[in-house]
Amino acid sequence: MRYLSTRNNKITADSRLAVLQGLSEEGGLFVPETIPSADFGKDELLSFSYNDLCTKVLDLLLPDFGKDVIKDCVYSGYEGKFETEDRVQFKQFDDCAFLELYHGPTSAFKDMALCILPRLLTASSNLLGNKDTIHILTATSGDTGKAALEAFADVPGCRITVFYPQKGVSDIQKLQMQTQEGSNVKVCAVEGNFDDAQSGVKRAFGEIKEPGTSLCSANSINIGRLVPQISYYFWAYAQSVKSGKILYGEPLNFAVPTGNFGDILAGWFAKKMGLPVGRLLCASNENNVLTDFIKTGVYNKKREFLTTTSPSMDILISSNLERLLFYAYDCDDEAVNTLMTELAENGEYKVSDKVLSYIQKDFDAEFADSSRAAEVIKDVWENINYLMDTHTAVAYACAKKVFGGENFVVLSTASPYKFAPAVLDALGQDVPEDCFEAMAKLEEYTNIPRPTRLAELQKKEIVHKDVIDPAELTEYVKGIIRQ
Numbered sequence: 001m002r003y004l005s006t007r008n009n010k011i012t013a014d015s016r017l018a019v020l021q022g023l024s025e026e027g028g029l030f031v032p033e034t035i036p037s038a039d040f041g042k043d044e045l046l047s048f049s050y051n052d053l054c055t056k057v058l059d060l061l062l063p064d065f066g067k068d069v070i071k072d073c074v075y076s077g078y079e080g081k082f083e084t085e086d087r088v089q090f091k092q093f094d095d096c097a098f099l100e101l102y103h104g105p106t107s108a109f110k111d112m113a114l115c116i117l118p119r120l121l122t123a124s125s126n127l128l129g130n131k132d133t134i135h136i137l138t139a140t141s142g143d144t145g146k147a148a149l150e151a152f153a154d155v156p157g158c159r160i161t162v163f164y165p166q167k168g169v170s171d172i173q174k175l176q177m178q179t180q181e182g183s184n185v186k187v188c189a190v191e192g193n194f195d196d197a198q199s200g201v202k203r204a205f206g207e208i209k210e211p212g213t214s215l216c217s218a219n220s221i222n223i224g225r226l227v228p229q230i231s232y233y234f235w236a237y238a239q240s241v242k243s244g245k246i247l248y249g250e251p252l253n254f255a256v257p258t259g260n261f262g263d264i265l266a267g268w269f270a271k272k273m274g275l276p277v278g279r280l281l282c283a284s285n286e287n288n289v290l291t292d293f294i295k296t297g298v299y300n301k302k303r304e305f306l307t308t309t310s311p312s313m314d315i316l317i318s319s320n321l322e323r324l325l326f327y328a329y330d331c332d333d334e335a336v337n338t339l340m341t342e343l344a345e346n347g348e349y350k351v352s353d354k355v356l357s358y359i360q361k362d363f364d365a366e367f368a369d370s371s372r373a374a375e376v377i378k379d380v381w382e383n384i385n386y387l388m389d390t391h392t393a394v395a396y397a398c399a400k401k402v403f404g405g406e407n408f409v410v411l412s413t414a415s416p417y418k419f420a421p422a423v424l425d426a427l428g429q430d431v432p433e434d435c436f437e438a439m440a441k442l443e444e445y446t447n448i449p450r451p452t453r454l455a456e457l458q459k460k461e462i463v464h465k466d467v468i469d470p471a472e473l474t475e476y477v478k479g480i481i482r483q
């Protein structure tokens with residue numbers, strides 16, 4: 001299958017190369033030239049195991065790997081990694097359901113794709129005869145970093161370096177990364193916010209040419225991150241039909257806590273593949289660039305970067321939007337280039353009315369601030385005894401406003417324990433200074449067990465302490481490569 005670069009549609013790659021390269025050489029993102037349709041019938045969709053569903057979806061979008069390789073990547077990638085037997089839990093209530101995607105090794109939905117990505121990368125590297133060391137460079141707003149570290153630690157032929165914003169992640173997220181073990185891992189804080197870290201990493205991709213090393217991304221700019229995420233929209237749909245909430249064929253609305261626009265874009269791909277997805281609600285926190293964009297067609301990042309209780313969504317430059325724009329402009333790479341140049345130079349761009357209506361056909365947008373998120377955490381806990389983390393709460397609050405009484409599914413993207421102090425505070429409880437005491441108190445208050453891997457962090461040694469200025473990022477990576 002041909003993948004095209006969003007910034008130069010003459011640059012093509014098959015699905016293996018698109019995964020291996022991560023980012024196209026001129027800075028574009030890879031997208032499939034045509035989105036394949038998934039014609040699972042009702043019986044098939046309802047009877048798939050998660051592994052088999054995921055294998056089918058990957059086969060359709062990454063056909064150049066071969067069916068056996070894909071199957072092995074999925075089965076062995078997920079094997080033994082999840083705390084619960086049901087990898088994805090679907091909790092249906094009266095007017096809404098929660099799709100819990102956080103039962104993996106790092107307690108955030110990023111595990112869903114990152115358990116598989118190292119396998120896909122190693123497979124594409126072998127299939128294409130690559131002899132270089134694969135060096136994963138990743139910027140994180142908190143959750144990708146740990147999920148990628150966990151996935152790539154001690155994988156032969158790979159190294160990984162993760163950059164996180166020094167003041168932009170929760171204490172627990174920071175500890176998860178600082179205590180990461182593995183002979184091929186490096187973690188470094190960046191003085192600045194997530195956008196600074198992400199821009200620094202994108203620059204490094206252009207600037208570093210070291211013999212024997214191929215740089216690659218584990219961020220959702222890599223299509224290998226996006227594709228596994230499509231599977232759980234199909235899964236959620238099947239569960240909704242099974243629960244009797246919808247009839248097969250009826251549209252189902254999704255509310256997605258959004259940062260880099262990767263998770264929600266996976267939902268849009270599912271819709272284009274033929275799944276009866278209704279509205280896709282792009283839910284933001286106070287950093288509501290996307291809300292404004294989807295409502296008005298103007299993307300304007302010239303605003304204060306706010307730190308919120310949902311740090312994994314504190315983003316002003318949402319990379320994956322570029323993929324949607326490429327399709328909205330009918331694969332016109334020049335149009336995308338113009339917008340991206342305007343964004344880089346003037347901090348804003350405006351899309352045509354035609355493109356805006358293309359986007360509004362499938363997407364709604366809303367935002368909820370931290371205090372509104374706290375309110376719904378308390379309400380939902382008190383009314384239906386469901387405990388949401390701060391990111392999920394943002395999406396729920398937006399969905400209540402936009403979908404009214406209509407049925408919807410909220411993507412539950414992180415364990416509440418990852419943000420225990422904020423969740424406790426939302427519940428009106430005193431918040432202990434120490435994040436482990438906060439976890440213990442949240443467990444005592446709710447009787448919901450905390451993930452063992454988060455509790456075990458307390459005993460681990462901090463091994464990564466570097467802090468750099470974003471401008472030093474390229475040199476820092478070169479230093480590691482040359483070691």
Ligand SMILES: *Cc1c(COP(=O)(O)O)cnc(C)c1O
Pocket residue numbers: 108109110142143144220257258259260261262263264312313391392413414
């Ligand atoms: C990464 C993340 C998001 C945002 O997902 P995107 O794919 O970046 O839009 C939302 N919630 C949590 C908990 C996350 O870790």
